[in-house]
Amino acid sequence: xxxxxxxxxxxxxxxxxxTKFGELWYDNPEKLLFEAGLQCMQSVDKGINRxxxxxxxxxxxxxxxxxxxxxxxxxxxxxxxxxxxxxxTEAACASGGSALxxxxxxxxxxxxxxxFVGGFEKMTDRANLISDDLMFAADPNEVNAxxxxxxxxxxxxxxxxxxxxxxxxxxxxxxxxxxxxNHHHAMPNENAQFRREFTVDAIKNSSIVAxxxxxxxxxPVTDGASALIITTPEKAKEFTDDPIYIMSxxxxxxxxxxxxxxxxxxxxxxxxxxxxxxxxxxxxxxxxKIAEVHDCFTVEEVMFLEDSGFYKTGEGWKxxxxxxxxxxxxxxxxxxxxxxxxxVNPGGGLKADGHPVGATGIRQVQExxxxxxxxxxxxxxxxxxxxxxxxxxxxxxxxxxxxILRRNI
Amino acid sequence: MSEPISRRKSLVDYxxxxxxxxxxxxxxxxxxxxxxxxxRASSMASVDYFYEQGExxxxxxxxxxxxxxxxxxxxxxxVAQFGNVxxxxxxxxxxxxxxDDINKYIGRLIIPRFRRTYADGHDGLVYYSxxxxxxxxxYYPLQEYVEIQPSKEIEKPGIVxxxxxxxxYRIKNDGKGILGVTERTLPFADEDTTTFSVEAGKRALIHAxxxxxxxxxxxxxxxxxxxxxxxxxxxxxxVLELGEKFEDGxxxxxVDTQFACKAATDLFIDAAALVNFPAFGGEHVMVIGxxxxxxxxxxxxxxxxxxxxxxxxxxRRDVIATLDHYVAxxxxxxxxxxxEGQKYPRHGGRFTGQPAYFKHVLTATNxxxxxxxxxxxxxxxxxxxxxxxxxxxxxxxxxGFTKExxxxxxxxxxxxxxxxxxxxxxxxxxxxxxxxGDTILMSAYGSGAGSDAYIFTVTDQILEKxxxxxxxxxxxxxxxxxxxxxxxxxxxxxxx
Numbered sequence: 001x002x003x004x005x006x007x008x009x010x011x012x013x014x015x016x017x018x019t020k021f022g023e024l025w026y027d028n029p030e031k032l033l034f035e036a037g038l039q040c041m042q043s044v045d046k047g048i049n050r051x052x053x054x055x056x057x058x059x060x061x062x063x064x065x066x067x068x069x070x071x072x073x074x075x076x077x078x079x080x081x082x083x084x085x086x087x088x089t090e091a092a093c094a095s096g097g098s099a100l101x102x103x104x105x106x107x108x109x110x111x112x113x114x115x116f117v118g119g120f121e122k123m124t125d126r127a128n129l130i131s132d133d134l135m136f137a138a139d140p141n142e143v144n145a146x147x148x149x150x151x152x153x154x155x156x157x158x159x160x161x162x163x164x165x166x167x168x169x170x171x172x173x174x175x176x177x178x179x180x181x182n183h184h185h186a187m188p189n190e191n192a193q194f195r196r197e198f199t200v201d202a203i204k205n206s207s208i209v210a211x212x213x214x215x216x217x218x219x220p221v222t223d224g225a226s227a228l229i230i231t232t233p234e235k236a237k238e239f240t241d242d243p244i245y246i247m248s249x250x251x252x253x254x255x256x257x258x259x260x261x262x263x264x265x266x267x268x269x270x271x272x273x274x275x276x277x278x279x280x281x282x283x284x285x286x287x288x289k290i291a292e293v294h295d296c297f298t299v300e301e302v303m304f305l306e307d308s309g310f311y312k313t314g315e316g317w318k319x320x321x322x323x324x325x326x327x328x329x330x331x332x333x334x335x336x337x338x339x340x341x342x343x344v345n346p347g348g349g350l351k352a353d354g355h356p357v358g359a360t361g362i363r364q365v366q367e368x369x370x371x372x373x374x375x376x377x378x379x380x381x382x383x384x385x386x387x388x389x390x391x392x393x394x395x396x397x398x399x400x401x402x403x404i405l406r407r408n409i
Numbered sequence: 410m411s412e413p414i415s416r417r418k419s420l421v422d423y424x425x426x427x428x429x430x431x432x433x434x435x436x437x438x439x440x441x442x443x444x445x446x447x448x449r450a451s452s453m454a455s456v457d458y459f460y461e462q463g464e465x466x467x468x469x470x471x472x473x474x475x476x477x478x479x480x481x482x483x484x485x486x487x488v489a490q491f492g493n494v495x496x497x498x499x500x501x502x503x504x505x506x507x508x509d510d511i512n513k514y515i516g517r518l519i520i521p522r523f524r525r526t527y528a529d530g531h532d533g534l535v536y537y538s539x540x541x542x543x544x545x546x547x548y549y550p551l552q553e554y555v556e557i558q559p560s561k562e563i564e565k566p567g568i569v570x571x572x573x574x575x576x577x578y579r580i581k582n583d584g585k586g587i588l589g590v591t592e593r594t595l596p597f598a599d600e601d602t603t604t605f606s607v608e609a610g611k612r613a614l615i616h617a618x619x620x621x622x623x624x625x626x627x628x629x630x631x632x633x634x635x636x637x638x639x640x641x642x643x644x645x646x647x648v649l650e651l652g653e654k655f656e657d658g659x660x661x662x663x664v665d666t667q668f669a670c671k672a673a674t675d676l677f678i679d680a681a682a683l684v685n686f687p688a689f690g691g692e693h694v695m696v697i698g699x700x701x702x703x704x705x706x707x708x709x710x711x712x713x714x715x716x717x718x719x720x721x722x723x724x725r726r727d728v729i730a731t732l733d734h735y736v737a738x739x740x741x742x743x744x745x746x747x748x749e750g751q752k753y754p755r756h757g758g759r760f761t762g763q764p765a766y767f768k769h770v771l772t773a774t775n776x777x778x779x780x781x782x783x784x785x786x787x788x789x790x791x792x793x794x795x796x797x798x799x800x801x802x803x804x805x806x807x808x809g810f811t812k813e814x815x816x817x818x819x820x821x822x823x824x825x826x827x828x829x830x831x832x833x834x835x836x837x838x839x840x841x842x843x844x845x846g847d848t849i850l851m852s853a854y855g856s857g858a859g860s861d862a863y864i865f866t867v868t869d870q871i872l873e874k875x876x877x878x879x880x881x882x883x884x885x886x887x888x889x890x891x892x893x894x895x896x897x898x899x900x901x902x903x904x905x
Contacts, residue, residue: 132475140410140418141439144526144538145497146471146478146486154469155487158511162467167512208507211470259488259495260438264467 007282009245009409011107012236014229015044016366021224021354022193029060029067029122030075032225036359037079037118040227045240048114048229056086056116057103059095060358065133066126076118092137093296095119096226096361097251097392097401103230104249104403113232119363120225121356130221137395139257150218151210152258152396153297158212160265160299164314172212174317176203177324178298179216179351181333186348188378193222193354219296219349224356226363233409244369247387248280248404256398265314267300267393269400270307274391277402281387285310285340288404289385290371292364294393295349304391305335310342332381346371347379361392365403372407415536420657422538423648425458425521427494436494458521459539459648460554460615463491465517470505477527480904481598483507489519489542498540502548502577502597518545523607523648524599535635537603537644548577548889550879557618559692559726566681567731567865569693569724570619570874572612573837573881574605575717575824579890580898582712586822589798593715593825595893596701598904603635605699605718605830607648613695613720614649616877617727624651624722625691626683627663630672630829632747632754633701640665641699651695661691669745670794671855672829673698677863680723681732693724700828705753706899713797715825719833729871730840730849734781734864738773745856765858770794770804773860774852778808781864785809788864789847792835794854795821805852817842818851823885836865838881843867 017039019032027035041048056076064070073086091098096119103117123130135143142152157175165171180200186192198216206216229239236243252272255261262268278284291308295301306316319337327333334341347353347367350360368388370376390403410418420426421439428440431452435444444451468487471478478484485500500514501524519542526536543549581592596605606629614621629641642663646652652661666672673696680694699718704710723732744765747754770793778784785791791810793801798821805815818835821827827834832853839849845867852862884890893901 129476131473132477135475139497140414141422141497141540143410143475144418144422144536145540146474146481146484146499147469147497148471148473148475150473151469151471151486154511155467158469158515159467162512162515208470208472210472211508212511213469257497259497264488 007247007280009233009247009406010249011104011230011246012233012243013246013365013369013405014231014236014239014243015040015048016228016369017043018191018226018363018366019224020191021222021356023124024223027223029063029069029120030079032122032223033076033118033120033227034079036225036227037116040229044229045242046238048239050080050082052114053080053082053084053116054112054114055084055106056080056118057089057099057106058086059089059091059099059119059361060121061090061092061095061137062121062123062133062357065136066130067122091399092394093294093357094361094392094394094399094401095358096363097390097403098361098399100228100361100365100403101249101251101401104246107230107232113235115230116227117230117362118225118227119359119361121358122223123221123356124223127221142257148210150213150297153299154210154213155258156264156396157297157299160303161212163265164317170321171317172204173200174302174320175217175298176200177320178295178301179203181324182295182345182349182351185332185346185379186352189347189353190377192348192352193220194352213297217298219351219355222354222356224354224359224363226359226366228362228365242373244372245406245409246403247283247406248277248402250276250280251399251401252276253399254397256395258396261397265303266307267303267397267400269397270304270391270393273400273402274308274389277389277404281404283387283404285342287387288342288389289387290343290346290368290381291389291391292367293344293349293391295345295351296355296393298351300393301344308391310335311337343381346381347376361390361401364390364392365405368405372405412534419537422540423523425496425539427456427458428453429456436492438494438496458491461491461521462545462551463489463496463519463542465514465519466490466495467515468511470507470509472507485514496540498542500544501541501599502543519543520545520549520551524604525601539648541599548887552612552615552877552879554615555618556620559619563725564728565731566685566723566725567728568721569727569729570613570617570722571719571837571840572609572616573717573719573834573884574608574612575834575884576600577887577890578901579892580895581892586798587712589822590713590825591822593713594717595898595901596716598901600701601635602631602633602699602701603641603644605701605716606641606645606697606720609697609699609718609720610645610649610695612879613722616874617722618874618877619693619722621650622653623691624693624695625661625689627651627661627695627697628666628673628676628680629697629699630666630668630676631699632667632669632672632828633703634665637749645697668859669856670796670828670831671853671859671861674832674851674853674861675737675855677721677723677732677861678735684724692726693722696721696723698829698833700830701902702826702828703753708753713826715827717824717827717834718830719837721833727870728868729874730865730867732863733866734777736773736777736780736862737859738769738776739859740769742858744858765856766796766800766854767804769858769860770852770854771807773862774808774850777850777862777864783864785814787848788814788850790817790839790843790849791815792818792832792839792849792851794852795819795831795835796826798822820881820885834881840871841878841880841882843871845869845871
């Protein structure tokens with residue numbers, strides 16, 4: 001495939017793996033990570049030995065509060081049987097993306113050539129208190145205002161619908177269509193937590209969690225882990241003839257508090273991180289055909305479409321609505337805009353595949369890796385795709401990582 | 410959130426303290442030491458929004474709350490806009506429908522209210538904040554706090570300002586009422602004696618137009634204190650900034666008192682004495698009577714108790730009512746009590762009534778008139794402690810007062826027995842309508858037992874300050890009051 005980009009890759013993915021997502025009752029967090037890691041090692045076409053790993057970066061959010069464990073480097077040293085440098089990243093739901101960002105820094109700097117990256121979360125063990133635990137990723141004043149995470153996103157959604165929907169019911173339908181589309185995408189995904197179709201009415205009539213957010217606007221509480229092995233672009237072909245290159249790795253941060261932000265209807269860190277990633281990779285939406293987007297709540301996917309430049313500000317919901325109406329029934333329902341097509345969350349996204357928060361950022365890249373190699377199984381996107389974007393958000397947008405991957409350089 | 414973080418946060422949240430860049434005008438909440446725009450060279454000034462009005466910017470109706478907020482069920486929380494700063498906060502005194510259209514809330518004006526955030530169980534700390542907002546077009550009107558330069562003239566000690574607060578929620582008694590009480594106030598789930606006290610104190614400061622740093626002592630009388638050990642007055646002083654500020658605290662003192670229903674009125678004479686005492690070093694004392702009156706479910710009291718508070722500021726400048734005469738009468742009478750650790754008070758045998766209330770109120774009132782060399786006809790308004798709507802009328806009639814003199818103070822019929830807040834609130838209702846030169850007799854009663862009887866004379870100042878009150882009867886008859894059933898009532902009572 002041809003493309004106009006002259007950018008050089010910063011790293012390459014030579015292996016990727018993941019567990020099933022869902023309520024994984026019998027597995028401890030480190031066991032999940034071990035399982036994803038093993039699958040990742042076994043996915044390396046030409047083989048890799050664990051002793052070749054020079055460092056490891058892990059992402060997780062709630063292990064200390066929910067699972068009452070700490071010192072993950074020690075746990076993972078024990079599992080791997082290695083004494084290499086291991087770092088832990090906590091950035092709420094962007095813990096996985098941030099671990100990959102750190103791993104890329106390590107590769108870019110020349111410090112390491114072969115790095116293991118993992119993300120994990122075991123949330124269902126404390127399902128009754130998980131709403132409390134998740135609020136560690138919110139501002140204390142938001143905690144004391146009685147907020148929950150659905151409540152915070154509901155505040156964004158309410159203002160978005162007020163400013164841009166202006167009473168048009170289609171805007172509310174668009175918020176539901178994101179969920180319908182992602183559940184539809186997850187149907188063939190054997191690892192997905194929810195393989196079940198929903199109608200727009202079913203989403204709009206599901207139980208209220210934090211009005212206007214309803215249960216089926218929300219991503220679920222999930223257990224799961226995911227893993228990658230990244231190397232320098234130069235070493236990649238020692239492990240596979242089909243590496244997936246990381247063309248850009250960017251991260252941006254903003255105030256943890258929603259109320260301190262410039263806008264409640266867009267996410268500044270998405271604009272900054274995705275904008276920088278596109279610039280670094282020298283790509284546009286003419287090149288990017290699939291995107292793994294952080295759809296923790298459906299409004300976040302709508303905002304991404306605007307913040308990343310696919311749709312104009314305030315018009316994302318219209319694009320979602322019109323794209324859904326013209327694409328429903330097909331295997332994947334792409335977003336359409338002026339001749340451009342973008343398939344978002346081809347495996348179901350956080351909404352249907354599941355959202356074990358620390359694992360999500362890595363799982364998104366694993367999905368892109370599989371899609372670009374044509375190995376995504378039932379959810380494989382039709383046609384020849386070359387470039388993918390992974391977008392991972394922490395909190396209500398306090399942090400965002402963006403990675404752009406490419407098969408052919 | 411850890412307890413130390415919560416404590417440090419309270420110093421910001423009680424007043425909604427922010428910082429404002431003196432160069433570019435950017436405002437930061439919580440306060441920052443430097444401006445993001447101007448950098449570390451920026452000059453930052455402290456501002457607060459305690460007396461301000463904002464607007465509801467966006468929010469959500471929370472139906473599946475975190476564990477600390479389960480006591481509220483459904484509630485509206487959101488982001489508020491105050492000037493050019495946004496703040497997070499919960500809407501209080503409002504129970505939204507689970508699927509109310511949020512659009513109908515966006516843009517509505519809101520006012521900060523000092524309310525309970527949550528409590529760490531029954532034996533942990535109780536956390537408060539002013540990041541709770543009521544809608545300005547509902548029960549609470551906005552009151553502007555304008556400091557008035559005190560007069561240079563020193564007068565006879567008396568009341569320089571007062572503020573009465575009764576909650577929005579009411580429960581009706583069937584038919585003609587029980588013991589004359591037809592309806593009563595009850596707290597919202599996030600209210601307690603501490604929040605009542607702050608609200609009443611805030612209104613008193615607004616009414617007096619007084620710089621809060623001039624208030625050097627605060628007494629809070631209550632028989633339903635939030636803590637068995639930890640004074641409400643310290644919270645009141647911190648929130649209302651009573652006394653000269655120094656570091657995180659204030660140069661002022663005070664104490665919480667208990668003497669059943671006369672815990673506050675007993676301190677009126679002490680407050681008036683203090684402002685006249687040179688070594689005190691201050692000119693103003695605040696006295697608050699506040700109660701979420703407790704009664705065991707199904708007990709006779711459970712049909713007469715109310716909730717609310719009234720605060721008085723005593724001083725010697727710009728006095729609206731001078732304190733002219735005082736008599737107290739006390740005897741060890743076991744009519745009503747609550748043992749340490751018990752949730753509800755109990756009556757002691759058959760002591761309530763003649764040997765307790767009537768004996769003490771009548772003795773004190775008669776002695777007071779005798780001491781003042783006055784007859785009932787010399788008094789314009791007569792107020793008695795109101796455990797119900799019958800006792801004060803019966804007692805004061807025996808002294809010789811007429812229905813016309815007694816009726817204006819019989820607010821208990823519509824708000825219930827406010828325990829320590831009872832007489833102070835009745836007095837507020839009378840002060841709302843009294844004219845210069847009027848005389849007011851007030852005979853408080855506290856079980857255990859004792860009665861304080863006072864005579865006040867209203868001055869010209871009352872008219873000048875009247876526009877700065879929220880009259881008690883406006884609250885009693887507010888079109889925004891909400892009636893609830895007994896199940897809701899018990900839930901609110903037990904929530905506190």
